[in-house]
Amino acid sequence: MRDRIRFTLLDLILLIILFSGAAYVLFKMKMELHYEWDWSAVASYIVRYDAAAESYVPGLLLAGLAVTFKLSVWSTLFASIIGLFMGLMKISKNVILKLTSSAYVGVVRNIPSIVFIFIFYFFISGQIADAFEFNYRSDSVSWYGTIFSFLFAPSSMLAVFISAVFTLALYEGAYMTEIVRAGIESVEKGQGEAADALGLSRYQKMRHIVLPQAFKRILPPMAGQIISVIKDSAIVSVISVQDLTFRGTELMASTYKTYEIWITITLMYFILTYGCSIAVGSVEKRMERKGYV
Amino acid sequence: MKRSVLIILSIILMFSGCAKKDSGNQLDEVKKRGVLRVGMSTFVPWAMNDKAGNLIGFEIDVATELAKDMGVKIEFVPTKWSGIIPALLTGKFDVIIGGMGITEERAKKVDFSDPYDFSGMSIVASRKKAPDFKDLASFNKSEILIAARLGTTAAEAAKKNFPNAQLKLFDDEAQAIQELLTDRVHAVVASSPLPEYQAIKYNSRFYLPVENTFENEPVGFAMKKGEESLKEYFNSWIKKKTGDGFLKERKNYWFKTRDWEKRVE
Numbered sequence: 001m002r003d004r005i006r007f008t009l010l011d012l013i014l015l016i017i018l019f020s021g022a023a024y025v026l027f028k029m030k031m032e033l034h035y036e037w038d039w040s041a042v043a044s045y046i047v048r049y050d051a052a053a054e055s056y057v058p059g060l061l062l063a064g065l066a067v068t069f070k071l072s073v074w075s076t077l078f079a080s081i082i083g084l085f086m087g088l089m090k091i092s093k094n095v096i097l098k099l100t101s102s103a104y105v106g107v108v109r110n111i112p113s114i115v116f117i118f119i120f121y122f123f124i125s126g127q128i129a130d131a132f133e134f135n136y137r138s139d140s141v142s143w144y145g146t147i148f149s150f151l152f153a154p155s156s157m158l159a160v161f162i163s164a165v166f167t168l169a170l171y172e173g174a175y176m177t178e179i180v181r182a183g184i185e186s187v188e189k190g191q192g193e194a195a196d197a198l199g200l201s202r203y204q205k206m207r208h209i210v211l212p213q214a215f216k217r218i219l220p221p222m223a224g225q226i227i228s229v230i231k232d233s234a235i236v237s238v239i240s241v242q243d244l245t246f247r248g249t250e251l252m253a254s255t256y257k258t259y260e261i262w263i264t265i266t267l268m269y270f271i272l273t274y275g276c277s278i279a280v281g282s283v284e285k286r287m288e289r290k291g292y293v
Numbered sequence: 294m295k296r297s298v299l300i301i302l303s304i305i306l307m308f309s310g311c312a313k314k315d316s317g318n319q320l321d322e323v324k325k326r327g328v329l330r331v332g333m334s335t336f337v338p339w340a341m342n343d344k345a346g347n348l349i350g351f352e353i354d355v356a357t358e359l360a361k362d363m364g365v366k367i368e369f370v371p372t373k374w375s376g377i378i379p380a381l382l383t384g385k386f387d388v389i390i391g392g393m394g395i396t397e398e399r400a401k402k403v404d405f406s407d408p409y410d411f412s413g414m415s416i417v418a419s420r421k422k423a424p425d426f427k428d429l430a431s432f433n434k435s436e437i438l439i440a441a442r443l444g445t446t447a448a449e450a451a452k453k454n455f456p457n458a459q460l461k462l463f464d465d466e467a468q469a470i471q472e473l474l475t476d477r478v479h480a481v482v483a484s485s486p487l488p489e490y491q492a493i494k495y496n497s498r499f500y501l502p503v504e505n506t507f508e509n510e511p512v513g514f515a516m517k518k519g520e521e522s523l524k525e526y527f528n529s530w531i532k533k534k535t536g537d538g539f540l541k542e543r544k545n546y547w548f549k550t551r552d553w554e555k556r557v558e
Contacts, residue, residue: 034474034498041558044344060346118376122383160370160385240372240380250371253334253465254341254557 035259042260045251061261064247065268070152071164071243072230072272078169079229080222083176088206090181101177108174113235120167121239157242164236164243172229179225183218184210216287223280227273234269244268319516320523323387329360329367330386334374335465337487338547339392343556351547355409356390358539359530375444375464378402382517388527389515392484394446396510404520405513406527409540413506414450416480417488417499423479426502433457438478440469450508451482474498486548 029035045059058066089101108116153161187210195205237246248265252258323329333340333352340350348369360367370386381389381403392412395405416439418426426432432439437458441448448462461478463469469481470491481488485506492499514527534540547553 032475035471041344048345050345060342063346118379122379238373238376240370240376240385242371246371246373249465250335251342252467254337256467256470258467258471 037260038257039260041255041257042264045261045264060247060251061244061264061268064242064244065272067153067161067242067247068230068233068244068269069272071161071168071233071236071241072226074152074165075168075172075233076226076229078165079172079176079225082169082173083180086173086177087180087184090177091184105174105177108171113171113232114238116171117167117235117239120170121163160239160241164233164239164241167239168229168233168236172225172232175225175228176222179218179221180214182221183214186217187213219280219284219287223277223284226280227276230273230276231269318522319387319520320526323363323365323523327365329356329363329365329388330370331356331360331367332370332372332377332381332386332389333391334372334377336374336392336484337466337490337557338553341557344558349553349556351410351543352390352392354543354547355540358534359390359527362530363526373464374442377444378515381515384517387516388523392512393515394510395513396446396449399515402518403515404518404524405515406524407531408511408513409531409535410512410544411509412512413485413510414447414482414508415485415488415506416482416502417473417492418480418502419473419476419478420498420500422476423502426480429454429503429507432480432502435459437480439480439482440472440478441482442466442469445484446508446510447483450510454482454507 045061047056047062048059049055050057086101086104089097090105092098092101111119148158152158152165191209191213192205195209200209233243234245237243237249240246244265248261252261255261333348333356335341336350336352338350339352340348343349348371353369356369357367368386370380372380372385374391377389377391377393378399380386389403392410393399393405394412395408399405416429416432418432423432423437433455435457437455438461439451439455439458440461440463441451443462443464448460451458451460458479461469461472463472466481466483466487469478469483472478473481473491474495480502481491489501492501514531516523516527531540
C-alpha cells in the first residue's frame, strides 16, 4: 500500500524558496567573483580531435577519469579482501590475530587520510614497488606490457599507481574490516549454535551459515564504502597519481580556468559515483526478489 | 599460535628485505636505464599543458635538451610542488628541473647544480583593495593579506619582505590569483613574469605597485645528496649551454615573448 504523492501549496512555496535561493547564490557568484567564465575549451579536455592521428582521442580529464576508475576498481577489490580477512581475524579467538586486526584498524582509522597516504607512499610503498622492480621496467612493447598498461598504468606511472592502490586499499580496508565484523556479529548467536549442534566444522559454519546471512547485511554499508573509495581516491592526487583531481589541478594551474574545471570534475565524479549507487540499488532489489532478504 | 608468529615474522622480513639497494652512481643508472626521469610541477610559463595535453615550457625545453645530450629518453613526472623534495629523496625521479630556487634550507636536503637561470619575484596588487601602493614597504602592515604558492621561494620572499603582513598560502598560483580577483587578499607574490602577465590580463582590476623584480634568486637542478658525478655532468652541461646561448634563447622565448600563448589557449 502506498500513499499517492500529492503536490500541495506548501510544496510550491518550498520549491520557490529553493529556486530563489539557488538564483541568489548564482547572482552573488556572478557579482562577487569577477570571474570570466570561459567554457569554450572545456570540451577539448574531455575529448579532442587529434590532427596527427586523424581521430578523436581522450582529453586530459577523461584520461584522468580512466585512472580514477582503474584506481577505484583495484583498491576496492584489495580493500574488500583485506576487509574480509581482517574482519574474520577480529572475531577470531586467537589473541594475536585479534590484536593484529585491532591494531590495524586502530592505527589507520585514527590517522588523517592525507597523512597516512604521505607516510605510506614515501616510506613503505616505494619499497614494495622497488621490490617488484616496477621502477626500472623500460617502456614495454611486449604483450604483457600492453596488458599491464591497460589494466593498471603505463610502465612509467606503474610504481606510483601501485603505491596508490596499496595505500587506498589499506586505508579503506580498515573501514571494511569494521563493516565485515559488524555484519558477522549481527548474525544471531543461535545460528552458529545450531550449526555447531549439527556438527559442522568451523569453516563450514562460516561458509554456509554465517557468511551468507552476514553478506546481505554487509552489502548496503559496503556499497557506501565503495562509493567512498571513488571519492577518497581524489586524495592520492597529493602523491601525484595522475587521476582526475590531479589532472584537473594541473590544468587549472596551466589555464586558470579554476571554476569551469572544478565543476566539470565534480560532474565526472558524480557520474561515476551515482552510476555505482544505481548498480548497487539494482543488486539489492534483485536479492530482495530472490528472497535473500 | 606458532603459525601466526611465523606469518608476522615473515611479513617483517619481507619489508626489511625490500630495503632499497643503493646503486651508488645515479648517472650510470640513468644511462643504463636509458631514461632520465625529471620531477616537475606546473608553473606558467616554466611548465604547463598545451592544448593537446603535452607538456611545454621553459623547463620542459631545458630537460628535453639535457636528455638529448645525455643520449637517453626523457620522462616527466608531474608532481605536487609541496611534495616534490620528498619524492626526489625517495627515488620517484632522478632530478628536479622545475625552476627550483637555490636556498640554504633546501640545500640541507638536496644538492643543487650551478644556477642555469635567475628568477626574480614580483608583486601584483588589487586596485580596489590596495589602491595606489607605490613601494614594497606599504605592504608591510599587519592588516595586509598576501597570497603566494605553498613551499615556493615566493612564499619565503613574501615572509622576508613583509614580516608584518599576513600570508595566505595556496597549492598553486591559480588559486592565489583567484583570491586576489575576489578581493580577499591585497596582493599576490610570485616569480616573475607571472604577476606581470596577470596585471596585463586583468588590467582593470590589478596593477603592479613596483616595476622591478626583487629577490633575484639563482635556480638550479636539484638532485639527491652525494651524487657527485651526476652533479658534475649537470654543471658542465649548464656551462656549455650558457656558452652557446641555448638557455638564453629559450628563456627569451618563454619569458619575453608571448608567442607560445596560442599553443596553450
